[in-house]
Amino acid sequence: xxxDPNAPQIPNGQDDGDVDGEGRRDRxxxxxxxxxxxxxxxxxxxxxxxxxxxxxxxxVLDMFPYPSGAGxxxxxxxxxxxxxxxxxxxxxxxxxxxxxxxxxxxxxxxEQYAIQTxxxxxxxxxxxxxxxxxxxxxxxxxxxxxxxxxxxxxxxxKWTQWIFLKLFERGLAYQSExxxxxxxxxxxxxxxxxxxxxxxxxxxxPVERRPMRQWMLKITAYADELLSGIDDLDWPEGIQAMQRxxxxxSEGAEVDFEIEAGSGIDGKLRVYTTRPDTLFGATYMVxxxxxxxxxxxxxxxxxxxxxxxxxxxxxxxxxxxxxxNKEKTGxxxxxxxxxxVNGKAIPIWTADYVLGGYGTGxxxxxxxxxxxxxxxxxxxxxxxxxxxxxDGQPATTPQTExxxxxxxxxxxxxxxxxxxxxxxxxxxxxxxxxxxGQARVNYKLRDWVFSRQxxxxxxxxxxxxxxxxxxxxADFDPKRDPHVVHYxxxxxxxxxxxxxxxxxxxxxxxxxxxxxxxxxxLDWRFFRKDGxxxxxxxxxxxxxxxxxxxxxxxxxxxxxxxxxxxxAIAHWLPVDLYVGGAEHAVLHLLYARFWHKVLYDCGVVTTxxxxxxxINQGMILGEDGEKxxxxxxxxxxxxxILAAHGADAFRLYEMFMGPLEQVKPWQSNGIQGTKxxxxxxWGLFDKPIVDTAADAALERGMHKLVKKVxxxxxxxxxxxxxxxxxxxxxxxxxxxxxxxxxxxTFVILVAPYAPHLAxxxxxxxGHAPSVSQVPWPTFDxxxxxxxxxxxxxxxxxxxxxKLVVPRDADRETLEALALQNESVKRYTEGQQILKVILVPxxxxxxxxxx
RNA sequence: GCCGGGAUGGCGAAAUGGUAGACGCAGAAGACUUAAAAUCUUCAAGCCUUACAGGCUAUACGGGUUCGAUUCCCGUUCCCGGCACCA
Numbered sequence: 001x002x003x004d005p006n007a008p009q010i011p012n013g014q015d016d017g018d019v020d021g022e023g024r025r026d027r028x029x030x031x032x033x034x035x036x037x038x039x040x041x042x043x044x045x046x047x048x049x050x051x052x053x054x055x056x057x058x059x060v061l062d063m064f065p066y067p068s069g070a071g072x073x074x075x076x077x078x079x080x081x082x083x084x085x086x087x088x089x090x091x092x093x094x095x096x097x098x099x100x101x102x103x104x105x106x107x108x109x110x111e112q113y114a115i116q117t118x119x120x121x122x123x124x125x126x127x128x129x130x131x132x133x134x135x136x137x138x139x140x141x142x143x144x145x146x147x148x149x150x151x152x153x154x155x156x157x158k159w160t161q162w163i164f165l166k167l168f169e170r171g172l173a174y175q176s177e178x179x180x181x182x183x184x185x186x187x188x189x190x191x192x193x194x195x196x197x198x199x200x201x202x203x204x205x206p207v208e209r210r211p212m213r214q215w216m217l218k219i220t221a222y223a224d225e226l227l228s229g230i231d232d233l234d235w236p237e238g239i240q241a242m243q244r245x246x247x248x249x250s251e252g253a254e255v256d257f258e259i260e261a262g263s264g265i266d267g268k269l270r271v272y273t274t275r276p277d278t279l280f281g282a283t284y285m286v287x288x289x290x291x292x293x294x295x296x297x298x299x300x301x302x303x304x305x306x307x308x309x310x311x312x313x314x315x316x317x318x319x320x321x322x323x324x325n326k327e328k329t330g331x332x333x334x335x336x337x338x339x340x341v342n343g344k345a346i347p348i349w350t351a352d353y354v355l356g357g358y359g360t361g362x363x364x365x366x367x368x369x370x371x372x373x374x375x376x377x378x379x380x381x382x383x384x385x386x387x388x389x390x391d392g393q394p395a396t397t398p399q400t401e402x403x404x405x406x407x408x409x410x411x412x413x414x415x416x417x418x419x420x421x422x423x424x425x426x427x428x429x430x431x432x433x434x435x436x437g438q439a440r441v442n443y444k445l446r447d448w449v450f451s452r453q454x455x456x457x458x459x460x461x462x463x464x465x466x467x468x469x470x471x472x473x474a475d476f477d478p479k480r481d482p483h484v485v486h487y488x489x490x491x492x493x494x495x496x497x498x499x500x501x502x503x504x505x506x507x508x509x510x511x512x513x514x515x516x517x518x519x520x521x522l523d524w525r526f527f528r529k530d531g532x533x534x535x536x537x538x539x540x541x542x543x544x545x546x547x548x549x550x551x552x553x554x555x556x557x558x559x560x561x562x563x564x565x566x567x568a569i570a571h572w573l574p575v576d577l578y579v580g581g582a583e584h585a586v587l588h589l590l591y592a593r594f595w596h597k598v599l600y601d602c603g604v605v606t607t608x609x610x611x612x613x614x615i616n617q618g619m620i621l622g623e624d625g626e627k628x629x630x631x632x633x634x635x636x637x638x639x640x641i642l643a644a645h646g647a648d649a650f651r652l653y654e655m656f657m658g659p660l661e662q663v664k665p666w667q668s669n670g671i672q673g674t675k676x677x678x679x680x681x682w683g684l685f686d687k688p689i690v691d692t693a694a695d696a697a698l699e700r701g702m703h704k705l706v707k708k709v710x711x712x713x714x715x716x717x718x719x720x721x722x723x724x725x726x727x728x729x730x731x732x733x734x735x736x737x738x739x740x741x742x743x744x745t746f747v748i749l750v751a752p753y754a755p756h757l758a759x760x761x762x763x764x765x766g767h768a769p770s771v772s773q774v775p776w777p778t779f780d781x782x783x784x785x786x787x788x789x790x791x792x793x794x795x796x797x798x799x800x801x802k803l804v805v806p807r808d809a810d811r812e813t814l815e816a817l818a819l820q821n822e823s824v825k826r827y828t829e830g831q832q833i834l835k836v837i838l839v840p841x842x843x844x845x846x847x848x849x850x
Numbered sequence: 851g852c853c854g855g856g857a858u859g860g861c862g863a864a865a866u867g868g869u870a871g872a873c874g875c876a877g878a879a880g881a882c883u884u885a886a887a888a889u890c891u892u893c894a895a896g897c898c899u900u901a902c903a904g905g906c907u908a909u910a911c912g913g914g915u916u917c918g919a920u921u922c923c924c925g926u927u928c929c930c931g932g933c934a935c936c937a
Binding site: 027236237238239240241242244245246248250252271272273274275286326328351352353354355357358359362363364365366370371372373375442443444582583585586619653656657658659661662663664665667669670671672673674676677679680683719720722723724725726727730733790791792793794795796797798799802823834835836837839842843845846847 | 851852853854855856861862863864865867868869872873874875876888889890904916917918930931932933934935936937
């Protein structure tokens with residue numbers, strides 16, 4: 001298909017066909033056409049997801065957005081376009097596709113915005129949701145809008161609260177007075193996951209430790225299930241690794257150390273270690289500054305030093321304690337413990353490198369084989385005793401660093417010579433037999449701090465009895481009189497009383513103390529039942545609550561009897577493909593899996609995991625190659641791109657930039673290419689469309705294209721599918737007339753990618769809408785292979801010639817043909833041909849020696 | 851430090867053992883135009899030589915396997931993301 005330079009490139013030999021009876025016709029009026037089809041889709045609902053047992057179901061989910069005041073950024077449409085193309089493709093291939101969208105509208109960002117602008121969160125949220133909906137619709141996504149959900153809708157959070165009650169019933173929601181991450185600037189407590197380097201994830205405000213009454217969710221009860229469940233998921237390796245690491249399972253042993261006489265403590269000091277095989281090398285012990293025994297442990301002589309140290313550690317934020325490279329600090333308690341394996345007395349220290357919240361809050365220190373203990377021992381001049389080596393022989397030179405690898409035991413009494421794994425087993429049963437210890441599994445994962453001292457969240461459906469301070473007072477009213485709230489006895493709200501609606505108040509500003517705004521809504525907070533006074537919980541749920549189960553609500557969003565009907569759950573779950581940013585690797589994705597597993601145990605859902613397959617779209621960077629941010633001034637606004645180039649060009653460009661999962665920089669010029677594609681496809685239709693069959697070359701080309709676009713779309717390789725369609729456009733542009741069959745196939749292939757254009761063209765081809773309901777074309781594999789191929793010929797691995805030969809030419813013919821070629825001759829003549837390799841259709845390679 | 855992902859023209863990228871750079875952006879030349887924009891056509895990795903043709907070098911760097919490596923293996927460097935005193 002070569003170009004004839006003399007052929008008229010412009011049909012009708014004149015001016016781009018842009019003059020017709022009505023004067024100048026625009027090249028492609030995307031604004032009008034896109035608005036037209038968006039309205040048509042909304043009205044006719046071709047993307048409604050119905051349960052149809054005759055079709056294969058596919059549930060394709062986007063991570064729903066926080067409707068922030070800033071509006072959509074270019075990162076949102078990336079994932080949303082990908083799933084939209086995939087869904088349109090699947091529908092065309094005969095699948096029943098569930099593809100919904102909604103709003104994660106509770107939580108800190110929405111509330112911060114409301115506080116900044118002084119408007120009620122309800123108002124700002126509604127406005128932001130409207131804006132997000134408008135922006136998302138302007139991209140032409142094929143969502144089933146009848147299933148839209150909003151986490152702040154009482155009809156939605158009724159079921160968020162209902163799930164909380166399930167957690168409470170099962171003992172998975174409890175209160176605890178614990179040191180939490182208190183953020184004075186935000187006026188709330190944050191989860192560990194929301195604190196980065198001692199600052200709040202949102203806003204970067206300092207966070208301090210403070211003991212407060214909190215609601216906790218016992219996610220640790222599901223640690224093992226959450227860990228083992230990862231193996232069955234089709235998720236990116238990196239996300240799996242992050243979750244495994246976050247759960248942080250380790251196997252080891254608990255060992256009891258006798259405390260040397262004279263302490264008055266009859267108990268023992270229990271430690272957790274993953275290296276019980278190094279017990280003989282324990283030369284001192286460390287308890288965390290928070291350790292319960294510390295006060296009784298220290299001698300009078302050391303008490304003051306210890307207390308000073310503990311005070312310092314308490315005031316120090318996690319930020320300081322987190323720095324692994326900082327100088328080790330600690331204080332001797334004045335007391336010794338007895339190493340159970342060899343009876344030696346070793347000093348007990350307290351130091352903040354041991355964490356109160358992990359294991360038993362105490363360790364045996366083996367400086368020879370632990371980097372942290374080594375650094376500590378060096379700082380304080382404590383003995384270092386090697387108890388293993390690579391070859392089982394004692395080292396001849398002093399240790400300069402801790403050796404943490406496995407090896408063979410030395411200096412370990414009867415265990416000397418054992419390999420590390422065997423030693424671990426033997427010592428663990430040795431300890432067990434003597435009642436000195438036992439095998440033990442530990443997790444880094446902690447329970448989830450689930451309450452927030454904020455207004456804009458789901459009220460926690462718990463109440464407490466209230467009693468007067470002065471029992472003799474008549475007409476007790478806690479709104480007025482001193483009272484005691486009995487937090488120690490939480491009473492769940494009856495499910496029939498849900499939703500527990502957030503009170504409408506103008507007084508939603510955080511106060512900076514621990515008292516949540518809801519505590520000031522006295523009429524809401526206190527109520528009388530059967531003559532007795534009760535108080536509602538005034539903490540609200542965190543940001544993550546609503547997003548923990550939204551994929552479930554989409555299945556049946558208007559159901560007021562259950563989160564979703566059994567039929568809908570049985571039909572649609574699990575989510576077959578979940579697409580979103582990697583920033584949710586351990587937060588949302590772990591919490592949602594946890595809730596799902598609880599709901600599974602409650603019999604609400606029937607799959608052990610919610611999200612079968614996960615894809616992270618790669619971040620889109622600014623044009624400078626840096627992360628987009630207001631401060632850098634490199635933010636690309638989707639609205640302006642849409643206004644200038646249209647939704648189809650925008651969609652195509654975001655997909656054409658590169659592989660979906662790859663991080664890639666935005667290039668403003670780049671969108672010219674996909675916009676040109678749109679206008680050129682449109683321009684194609686100025687050519688006559690004929691009912692004659694396509695010539696052989698076009699026929700083959702179309703079959704190849706169908707194969708390529710089908711396979712690439714199915715594999716989410718949208719960039720290469722678009723490239724192939726561009727190639728076909730180049731071919732079609734060179735033709736004088738377009739065979740109807742070929743051009744129709746082309747429009748169907750383009751439809752998932754540029755749906756507005758395709759709808760318009762489909763109609764122009766004389767069909768009734770919508771192209772979205774036309775079956776996907778098929779291809780004949782035989783026609784995807786050419787009759788003649790260009791066969792490269794190599795001599796000693798270097799390309800020397802290309803032969804155009806029949807595809808099925810036999811070996812002898814090809815060899816003879818190749819050896820006649822001038823270039824090949826130059827390198828083979830007078831040489832001994834040692835070997836000839838033929839890869840049919842791909843390569844002919846000679847190995848020669850001269 | 852540990853875990854995960856990367857490194858290919860001026861730029862985004864393609865090719866997963868067989869012609870490196872498809873497709874596109876930006877660029878150059880030409881056509882159309884009074885002109886510009888838009889559109890269309892052609893060219894285009896680098897270097898050397900050159901009329902044609904050809905040669906050499908190239909997928910971060912160094913090795914290896916192979917007739918043949920961007921692709922597989924070993925080592926190194928750099929970049930991005932995550933975790934980071936969890937005993």
